Amino acid sequence: MNRGVEEERARIPMSQRPEWADIRPVPQYDGPNPVVPIAYTDEFSETMDYFRAVYLADERSPRALQLTKEAIFLNSGNYTVWQFRRLILDALNVDLHEELHFVDQITKDNSKNYQIWRWVAEKLGTQIASKELEFTREIFSQDAKNYHAWSHRQWVLQALGGWENELAYCDELLEDDIFNNSAWNQRYFVVTRSPLLGGLEVMRDSEVAFAIKAILAKPENESPWRYLHGLYKNDVNSLVNDPRVASVCLDVLLDKRDCVHALNMVLDLLSHHHQPSNELKDAVDAVSPDPKPSDSNFAERVCSILQLVDPIRASYWRWRKTSIPAQD
Amino acid sequence: MAELMTEKHVKYILSVEKKKDDFESVVMEHLRVNGAYWGLTTLDILGKLDAVDQDEVVSWIMQCQHESGGFGGNIGHDPHILYTLSAIQVLALFDKIDVLDVENVANYIASLQNEDGSFSGDMWGEIDTRFSYIAICSLALLHRLDKINVERAVKYIVSCKNLDGGFGCTPGAESHAGQIFCCVGALAITGSLHHVDKDLLGWWLCERQVKSGGLNGRPEKLPDVCYSWWVLSSLIMIDRVHWIDKGKLVNFILDCQDKENGGISDRPDDAVDVFHTYFGVAGLSLLEFPGLKAIDPAYALPVDVGYKKVELNQILTLSNGHGKFCGT
Numbered sequence: 134m135n136r137g138v139e140e141e142r143a144r145i146p147m148s149q150r151p152e153w154a155d156i157r158p159v160p161q162y163d164g165p166n167p168v169v170p171i172a173y174t175d176e177f178s179e180t181m182d183y184f185r186a187v188y189l190a191d192e193r194s195p196r197a198l199q200l201t202k203e204a205i206f207l208n209s210g211n212y213t214v215w216q217f218r219r220l221i222l223d224a225l226n227v228d229l230h231e232e233l234h235f236v237d238q239i240t241k242d243n244s245k246n247y248q249i250w251r252w253v254a255e256k257l258g259t260q261i262a263s264k265e266l267e268f269t270r271e272i273f274s275q276d277a278k279n280y281h282a283w284s285h286r287q288w289v290l291q292a293l294g295g296w297e298n299e300l301a302y303c304d305e306l307l308e309d310d311i312f313n314n315s316a317w318n319q320r321y322f323v324v325t326r327s328p329l330l331g332g333l334e335v336m337r338d339s340e341v342a343f344a345i346k347a348i349l350a351k352p353e354n355e356s357p358w359r360y361l362h363g364l365y366k367n368d369v370n371s372l373v374n375d376p377r378v379a380s381v382c383l384d385v386l387l388d389k390r391d392c393v394h395a396l397n398m399v400l401d402l403l404s405h406h407h408q409p410s411n412e413l414k415d416a417v418d419a420v421s422p423d424p425k426p427s428d429s430n431f432a433e434r435v436c437s438i439l440q441l442v443d444p445i446r447a448s449y450w451r452w453r454k455t456s457i458p459a460q461d
Numbered sequence: 462m463a464e465l466m467t468e469k470h471v472k473y474i475l476s477v478e479k480k481k482d483d484f485e486s487v488v489m490e491h492l493r494v495n496g497a498y499w500g501l502t503t504l505d506i507l508g509k510l511d512a513v514d515q516d517e518v519v520s521w522i523m524q525c526q527h528e529s530g531g532f533g534g535n536i537g538h539d540p541h542i543l544y545t546l547s548a549i550q551v552l553a554l555f556d557k558i559d560v561l562d563v564e565n566v567a568n569y570i571a572s573l574q575n576e577d578g579s580f581s582g583d584m585w586g587e588i589d590t591r592f593s594y595i596a597i598c599s600l601a602l603l604h605r606l607d608k609i610n611v612e613r614a615v616k617y618i619v620s621c622k623n624l625d626g627g628f629g630c631t632p633g634a635e636s637h638a639g640q641i642f643c644c645v646g647a648l649a650i651t652g653s654l655h656h657v658d659k660d661l662l663g664w665w666l667c668e669r670q671v672k673s674g675g676l677n678g679r680p681e682k683l684p685d686v687c688y689s690w691w692v693l694s695s696l697i698m699i700d701r702v703h704w705i706d707k708g709k710l711v712n713f714i715l716d717c718q719d720k721e722n723g724g725i726s727d728r729p730d731d732a733v734d735v736f737h738t739y740f741g742v743a744g745l746s747l748l749e750f751p752g753l754k755a756i757d758p759a760y761a762l763p764v765d766v767g768y769k770k771v772e773l774n775q776i777l778t779l780s781n782g783h784g785k786f787c788g789t
Contacts (some may be wrong), residue, residue: 162524162536163488181490185537211491213539216585252585276548278682280637281640284589284630314680318635325634355668355680363624445674449704456660 146184152196158182164440177207184239188217193224198430209239213264219252231255233261237268251288257277262293270302278315287322311347317356321363334374337364348394352385358394362401372404379413388414393443396420396435415437423447432457463715464571465750466723470738471509473723474500486655492534498547499739501554505622505763506746506754521547523560530562530569531583546595549602552765563603570596570607578613579631589630590621594643598760601650615653618644638669638678640727642691649698649759663701666692674709675728685727686717686737689744694758697747697767707748714741714748 147153159181185205187197187432201218204211222232233253269286272279290296300323306316324336341364348358365372372378379402385395399417416432417438426437436454440447481760489496499624504510504788514752525548531540561611573581573596580592591702593614596672600606620632621644627636628644640661669676669692675684675690689710696702717737724733724740743761746753754763 165653188537208491210535212489212539212541212583216539219585251587278679279637280630284634312681314682315635320631320632359625359680364626418551445670445672445706445709446667446704448706449664451505452704 138377147179150243153183158184159185161185173322180204180207181259184214184217188213195225197221198225198227205239209241223320233264235427240268240272251285263347264297265289265293266295273306277310277313280315283319285316286319286382290322291326296323296329299327300330307347311351311355311356317360323358333366340364340374341377345377348381349384352388355394359399369405372405373402378402379407379409380396383410383413383416386420387412388389389420392420393439396439396442400439400453400457403435406458414461430457463712463718465715465745465752466718466720467509467752469604469720469723470718470725471504471512471744472724473719473733474503474735474738475512487733490535491538492542492544494522494532494534494547494551495737497522498550499735501551502733502756502762503559503742505554505737506742506756508754510554515557518551519555519557519560520550526566530565530567535606539583540569542570542580542592542595542599543582545570548600549599550710550760550762553602556766558603561603563605567600567603567605567765569635570599574609574614576787578615579612580614580616589641590618590628590647591643593618594647597647602760603645606651612653614747615648615656616653618647618653621655622656624753625665627665629733632649635679636665637678639690640669642695645695646761647696647761654699659701663696663699663704666696666701667704670705670710673713674706674711675713676705683728683733684713684746686714686725687740688746689714689728690740690761693744693747694761697721697758702747711745711748713751714744741768 147158148441158179161178180200180203184200187194187200196322198218198221201214201221205218206212208214221227222229236253251390260461262441266286266289269282269289272282277280283329290299301318303316303323306313309322310316320340324330324340330336341361342359344361344364347354361378362372365375378398382395382399382402386392386399396417399409399413417431420427420442421438422441427432428434428437433454434449436457439450439453443450472501484574487627501510501518502511521536522532523593525532525538525544527533527540529540531542532544533540535607539707542722547560549561549566556633573583573592575581575588579588580596581588582592596609597606597614598744600608609773618628620628621628621634621640623635623636625749628641629635629637630640634640645657645662648656668680669688670680670743671684672676673684675686676688677684678688678691693702693705693710696705713729715788716723717725718729719733719742722733724735725738726733727737742753743756745757747758749755754765756762757764757766
């Protein structure tokens, strides 16, 4: 459970706190025969009973604010408590920098409450962009693929700015884990949307080099192969005509390392009328398990090989074979 | 093939184990309406919905409704679009949608649409394509899609399409199977699937299948039973389900059962919960496992539910009210 500082103190039941003596707690009503019966701890039940009382009375006081904090420590996912806390903060005109610190503490343990962040962040304006980015960075140090945190980080960049170091941050994450698809997605986000970088056209060449380096390091990694396609969006002929692409396929196949993605890329190239070198054809045939397929058409042969090396998707590769355009 | 422990799963759902300090139960309190949908739909698929007192459930659900028309996660909780869909779905299971003041609920949902066509989850403004799906599915079940600007809703969803053919929660966000289900489902219900590159997305989706036969939700993540629903239903909606190895997936799901106590977990040997039990059983239904009721991949309700599926000609009729429409 999320407790923070409270953890050290023994909890005094609400019924024994003099400052709450005037309140009659309101119990939860789940209906007479609950379909999904919930077991509550005594502490949780009591806190929520008192919360319900102040909520129904719409009491927006300092003690109510403190109570929402206790309720949030017990269950930070409870929407109604957060919403009421927001109303109290507005009513009491509380310093939101302190609130940011509190939310920081809670969200570290339950990283799905980002809309709470946004409400506070928007009120405080652009000055806190770097703090927000630092916050998500800390989340990523524990869970580098946290979907909600990535969504939040993208919102921060677009609403509050702070693009300066984003590409470098992607570099860092990919160095930690080249398989991190979220980081690859973020890289694409930065390259295409950062107001500081000049856009995809300008960045393409160096990004292709980056992707190829990643592929050579771990050819079984799905992400850089897709990234490569993404760099040539709406311009697949440039992909086909970039000699580096056919070249990396050849390098991977010659090395006889996991080759499904390389074979798939070869197939994509062939589907757009790339003329394969003999070297490439030989390399493809060499990675085929026995019995080696005998399709005379090279593209069809690639599909047959893919059915052998990626049998779980045999049905997909069979379909690819039927949709190969007529060869020149 | 291993056995589906139907009786044990029914028993598990009907009486969730009551441990006093069960943290899982405590944190579930605020989303019991979702829990009811997961539990009851599972029972219906297993042919055991009559094990539940329909009137009790309907009465409890209606008490979760807020005066705004939306539903909270439990009695006395603030409304959110997440719980509103689950409430409508539960009523649909019992063929009791007519107990609703449809106008009231539909207005609540419609009020959450933003200028750009996106939907917020509640009055506090978080935007996510999950909410687009929820709004569209809810209103379709209520036969009130005319309450929103469908064309703009579709436009926003399409703006969340990525180069890999997948969809994220907001424009630029990483493709994620859960978000893809939401976007594809929403496009299916509104007759807008022509916006999906089915071959490209179909490949991304079938790449989710890992060696064990299970499905992950993004590249390089672990397989999880819930993706048996999100990936699978998406594949079915775009007519590409034959691209995965169905037999291996069935075995993976069956391996995730707790054969002693009932229930299904995210992956073999982990703790079970209602959420994964639903997705496992629903996935098996989509895979046409014997003895299960068929489930609709877009509405996530058994196909014999009376209020589902606004007829296609009705969608076209609605479109005239908004002028331009994308057609089928």
